[in-house]
Amino acid sequence: MTQTSNHETSHNHVTLAGRVSASPEAHILPSGDEVVSFRLIVPRSAAARRRSKQPVDTIDCAAWTSALRRAVRRLEPGTEVVVTGELRRRFSRGPAGPISRVTVELDSCERVTVPAVASSS
Numbered sequence: 001m002t003q004t005s006n007h008e009t010s011h012n013h014v015t016l017a018g019r020v021s022a023s024p025e026a027h028i029l030p031s032g033d034e035v036v037s038f039r040l041i042v043p044r045s046a047a048a049r050r051r052s053k054q055p056v057d058t059i060d061c062a063a064w065t066s067a068l069r070r071a072v073r074r075l076e077p078g079t080e081v082v083v084t085g086e087l088r089r090r091f092s093r094g095p096a097g098p099i100s101r102v103t104v105e106l107d108s109c110e111r112v113t114v115p116a117v118a119s120s121s
Contacts, residue, residue: 015084018042020076024063059103063106071109080111
């Protein structure tokens with residue numbers, strides 16, 4: 001049996017396309033770092049919709065670099081975007097006990113140009 005190192009076979013990189021659910025929010029952390037976050041609504045595939053009645057997933061996205069924070073701040077609800085980044089799982093404590101959330105730490109966030117619908121007048 002041949003053993004390969006994890007860095008050759010494993011990686012953490014995601015690309016998602018969807019729409020921004022609400023205005024992005026800036027947060028200053030106790031460390032003094034700033035992060036701008038938003039939720040991305042991503043439609044589920046037809047196969048996934050056959051297994052579940054939920055038609056979409058809502059994914060938290062976080063922008064840490066100054067350039068991405070500036071770009072993300074300008075997003076409006078309903079804006080179609082494509083994001084890339086790495087998944088991070090964070091734990092915190094809520095009123096009902098431990099909470100686990102998965103967030104995409106953004107490497108990029110690009111607006112998608114939606115073609116205008118031609119009117120037939």
